[in-house]
Amino acid sequence: MSRSLRIATWNINSVRLRLPLLRELDAVLRPDVLCLQETKCPDEHFPHEGISELGFEHVSARGMKGYNGVAILSRIPFVTRDEDPNWCMKGDCRHIGVTLDAPGGPIDLHDFYVPAGGDIPDRALNVKFGHKLDFIAEATAWFASHGEARRSVLVGDLNVAPLEHDVWSHKQLLKIVSHTPIEVEALMKWQQAGNWVDALRHFVPENEKLYTWWSYRALDWEAADRGRRLDHIWVSPDLRGNLVRHQILKPARGWERTSDHVPVLVELSL
């Protein structure tokens, strides 16, 4: 007998503005757990009522005014781990860790919103790029010091498209923040630090294009199809055999007043 656990992640780009879209997402994906990034919402204004109406009884939010912000919405109980690091000592609401009361035993879940890093891929000229690299390095060191992850899932907007076919043109994006070699190397070191399994690439071969984000700035995002895979789901190696399916909700990019990211989901059989 096995039970399923459906974990989704979405950079929602304002949880208050897009609360109605969560109903659409829920109808299509039916996640047990939904991790959000860029909620742009201080905790005291978090729309708890609308979210509990969707059936998510368990909510942990870490937000601030104007920027950033993460939240985990869940149909299954969890405890928030408050002892996790305050990355880069900035208190800027880019991570929540919870331990899920999952079938078959607890699962540690991490929801990350990695700094985007600005436009210039040079830490000497752009402090945001330096912050991004420092953030990833700090996360790498933290997971390395904890050894190989076990019964763990790490999701979020990691703001790096690591593989050649995670972007519409590898060659044209080599100097564009999100796909530069220094960021790709840093992200891969992080992945290796916990021996994480890239769950989306577990399902989709590396020679196939795979995107989760399309810029707002295209006249016709769908026709141009200049996407990038910025959103990720990683699972610890002991859960590799429990992966049963994934979904990239590309139609969400066509919703009215939507985010520039689309929801991504992985189902585990536990």
Add this chain to the structure above:
DNA sequence: ATGGTAGACACTCTA
């Protein structure tokens, strides 16, 4: 090489 769009918030920051 440039600029295009979007959200929060109240000036211009962030993406």
